[in-house]
Amino acid sequence: MARTPIELLSPADQERRRALSRMKTIALGALIAMAVLFCIGFVLQERYPAWGYLRAAGEGGMVGALADWFAVTALFRRPMGLPIPHTAIIPNRKDEIGRTLGEFVETNFLAGDVVRQKLDTTPIAARLGAWLREEPNAQRVGSELSTAAAGILRALSDDDVQDLISDLARRHLIDQDWATPAGTWLGRIVETDAQRPAVDLAADTIANWLSSNHAAFQGLISRRLPGWVPKLAHRFVDDTAYNEAVKFVDAVREDPNHPARHAIDGYLARLADNLQHDPTTRAKLEGAKSGVFDSPKVRQLASDAWQTVKTGLITALEDEDSALRARINAALADIGARLADDASLQRRVDGWVTNAAVFLVDRYRHDIASIITDTVERWDASETTEKIELMVGRDLQYIRLNGTVVGALAGVTIFAVAHAAVQLFG
Structure with missing residues (x-):
C-alpha cells in the first residue's frame, strides 16, 4: 500500500x-x-x-x-x-464497514428518544441568550447575517425579481376585480356619513387657495367679453366671480346641510352603486387600472425602485456603522436578553428546538446516516x-x-x- x-x-x-x-x-x-x-x-x-x-x-x-x-x-x-x-x-471490507458504521449511528444516535432525552437536559435557549446578549457576540452574528443577506441580494437576478414583481402585480392588482370591492367600500362610507371629513377638508383647502390666489381670477371670465365692454366692467365681472366663489365655498363650509354637500353625497352613492352593478362604470375602472399598472413607465418605475432598494440595502448591510446594522445588532442583543431572563420563553424555544430536532431525526435519520456510508464508499x-x-x-x-x-x-x-x-x- x-x-x-x-x-x-x-x-x-x-x-x-x-x-x-x-x-x-x-x-x-x-x-x-x-x-x-x-x-x-x-x-x-x-x-x-x-x-x-x-x-x-x-x-x-x-x-x-x-x-x-x-x-x-x-x-x-x-x-x-x-x-x-x-x-x-x-x-x-471498506464499504461494508461504512454501511455498518452508518447503521450503528442511525440506530444508536439518530433515534428520536435519544435526541429528545439529550435536548431535554440541555438549556439551549438560556445558553444561546446568555451568549447572544453580549454585545461582541451580537455584533458577530449581525455581521454574519448582514454578509449573508448582502450575498443573497447580489445573487438575485434583477430580471427574475422584476418578473416576480410583475407576476405579483398582475395576480394581486391587474387580474383582481377592483370595481365590486371599491363600490362596496364606497357605499359603506356614504352610509356611515364618513365622507364628511373629506368634504370638509376639500372645502377648507379650496377656501385657503381662493384666499391666496385672488389674482388667478383676473381675466378668467372677462377675457370672453366683447371688446367694446369697458375695462372697468371687466374688472367688475372678475371680482364678482371671485367673490361668488368665496361665498359659495364659505357657505359649504358653514352649512352641514348645504345642497352641494347633498349633491356630493348623492354622486358618491350613485358611483358606489354603479361600481357594483353598472357594466360601463366597471369597464371604465378596469380600463383605467390596466392603463396604469400595465404601462411600460410603471414597469420601469418598479425596476428603478427595486434597484434603489437593492443598492440601499446592500450599502447599509455592508456598512458597520449604518443605522440598519445598529438596529440588527440591538435586536439580536435584545433577543439574547429575553432568552436569558424569560423562563417561559426559554421553555417555548427549547420545546420548539427539541420538537424540530426530533422531527428531522425521525424523518431524515436514514438520509443523515447515509452520509457516512456514501462518504466511506467514495474513499x-x-x-x-x-x-x-x-x-x-x-x-x-x-x-x-x-x-x-x-x-x-x-x-x-x-x-x-x-x-x-x-x-x-x-
Whole structure:
C-alpha cells in the first residue's frame, strides 16, 4: 500500500504517523529482545538447566509477538504480501464497514428518544441568550447575517425579481376585480356619513387657495367679453366671480346641510352603486387600472425602485456603522436578553428546538446516516486504510507489546509446569 507523503498530511496526522513509527519500533525491539533471550537460553540450557526458563520465556515471547503482529497487520494489509485468507480486512471490507458504521449511528444516535432525552437536559435557549446578549457576540452574528443577506441580494437576478414583481402585480392588482370591492367600500362610507371629513377638508383647502390666489381670477371670465365692454366692467365681472366663489365655498363650509354637500353625497352613492352593478362604470375602472399598472413607465418605475432598494440595502448591510446594522445588532442583543431572563420563553424555544430536532431525526435519520456510508464508499481503499491506521495503529502496537510480555510469561509458566511434572512423575 502506497503511503501518503508526510508533507501532504495534516499536522495532526504527521504527529500520529511519528507516534505510530515509534511504537512499531518499540514492538519490533521487544520481538528482537525475545529472540536474543531465546538464543542465549537455547545455547546455555544444556550446561545450565536453569537457563531453560530464559529460553522458554524468549520462545513464548516470540510466539506471542509474532501472533499479535500477524493479527494487527492483517487488519490493514496482507502480512508479508502473502494472499492469506481473511487478511487486509479494512481495505477489502471498506464499504461494508461504512454501511455498518452508518447503521450503528442511525440506530444508536439518530433515534428520536435519544435526541429528545439529550435536548431535554440541555438549556439551549438560556445558553444561546446568555451568549447572544453580549454585545461582541451580537455584533458577530449581525455581521454574519448582514454578509449573508448582502450575498443573497447580489445573487438575485434583477430580471427574475422584476418578473416576480410583475407576476405579483398582475395576480394581486391587474387580474383582481377592483370595481365590486371599491363600490362596496364606497357605499359603506356614504352610509356611515364618513365622507364628511373629506368634504370638509376639500372645502377648507379650496377656501385657503381662493384666499391666496385672488389674482388667478383676473381675466378668467372677462377675457370672453366683447371688446367694446369697458375695462372697468371687466374688472367688475372678475371680482364678482371671485367673490361668488368665496361665498359659495364659505357657505359649504358653514352649512352641514348645504345642497352641494347633498349633491356630493348623492354622486358618491350613485358611483358606489354603479361600481357594483353598472357594466360601463366597471369597464371604465378596469380600463383605467390596466392603463396604469400595465404601462411600460410603471414597469420601469418598479425596476428603478427595486434597484434603489437593492443598492440601499446592500450599502447599509455592508456598512458597520449604518443605522440598519445598529438596529440588527440591538435586536439580536435584545433577543439574547429575553432568552436569558424569560423562563417561559426559554421553555417555548427549547420545546420548539427539541420538537424540530426530533422531527428531522425521525424523518431524515436514514438520509443523515447515509452520509457516512456514501462518504466511506467514495474513499480510496489505501487512503482509508492509512487514515484508520494513523488513528488507532499506535494503540494496536500495545497489543503487540502485551502479546510479547504475555507470551513470555506463558512460556515460562508452561515450562515450569512441565519441568515440575517431569520431576514429580519422571
